[in-house]
């Protein structure tokens with residue numbers, strides 16, 4: 001492995017070294033109090049190797065890493081060293097850092113939908129996905145339960161063995177997980193990232209325990225609880241669906257009481273919807289998601305990127321990162337300065353940092369300038 005680039009950052013008690021090779025980008029930490037180097041546990045998907053990188057410390061929380069020669073959608077990354085997410089994952093034994101990819105603009109908050117089995121969560125989500133296919137993406141959960149007749153692996157769930165899922169949970173691959181009706185269910189970090197990378201708003205269908213975990217995490221979301229009009233109607237719907245055995249139906253009905261109690265009284269949920277008449281409930285759901293005609297349905301912007309030349313220099317002034325791409329040529333306008341505004345950074349899904357504003361400044365040889373906002 002040939003190490004051909006490195007940047008280092010001094011924080012109060014530690015120095016972070018980011019070094020890249022043809023194969024990987026590695027991180028080492030020098031502890032000033034003990035004088036020792038350690039290799040931290042690195043969470044998140046590591047950026048692909050590149051032709052070099054520039055890096056700037058944004059604050060004590062994270063370091064911005066700009067990859068050279070990367071594709072426009074893959075050049076802005078953050079090494080999180082003390083963000084809320086990293087603090088949540090910290091163990092006593094090892095130092096932890098996390099990679100997260102920079103997302104231009106403000107993708108809309110994910111939507112968490114919970115409610116008892118048979119209340120109509122899946123039905124409402126299907127309606128949304130059908131009416132707004134380019135706006136919403138479903139977070140495909142993992143589960144140890146067996147697939148139903150019509151369910152497809154990788155579409156409705158990632159059907160998995162308990163031992164495999166438990167190992168992946170241990171390896172930090174899950175945003176949340178819970179035991180529901182005797183099976184293990186969980187949202188992998190990747191499931192949420194896939195939707196974000198597609199430029200879509202993520203919908204999570206998870207139980208109340210999962211919603212509680214997400215509420216406590218760094219992922220900002222809208223939380224909606226769906227209630228049945230009555231326990232009798234819930235039972236009717238579950239039986240009419242015809243996907244569960246009698247034993248499973250009874251277990252689900254028994255759990256429904258506690259779920260409804262927690263869902264309606266725990267303060268986890270921003271909105272409680274009653275799914276009596278499906279059409280009415282769907283209309284209300286669209287209204288609270290801002291889809292009642294006041295917004296253009298498919299207006300979600302595609303995931304953006306920045307076309308960076310390999311040769312550039314980086315500097316920081318307050319909350320602005322200036323990427324200098326060289327002097328303009330004669331005659332034509334040339335893009336010679338890209339400005340990243342990091343004043344409204346937000347933690348997204350683990351593995352993503354949202355809220356990056358990007359401007360390109362064009363200069364003409366006669367001294368005139370033009371500004372173009374990408375986000």
Ligand SMILES: Nc1nc2c(ncn2[C@@H]2O[C@H](COP(=O)(O)OP(=O)(O)O)[C@@H](O)[C@H]2O)c(=O)[nH]1
Pocket residue numbers: 113114115116117118122141142145176177178180181185186187205206207208209210211
């Ligand atoms: N915590 C958590 N719950 C999930 C996840 N995926 C599904 N669930 C919940 O697990 C419960 C059972 O789901 P499922 O087996 O599909 O049955 P259904 O609710 O009757 O359609 C529902 O409350 C789902 O919301 C997940 O990734 N995490």
Ligand SMILES: Nc1ncnc2c1ncn2[C@@H]1O[C@H](COP(=O)(O)OP(=O)(O)O)[C@@H](O)[C@H]1O
Pocket residue numbers: 115116117118119120121122123124237238240241275276277278279281
């Ligand atoms: N408002 C409603 N009125 C009557 N039946 C409904 C309504 N909403 C959903 N259903 C039906 O109830 C059953 C359970 O709905 P489903 O979406 O599978 O629930 P969940 O995903 O919450 O378990 C399905 O057969 C569905 O067609």
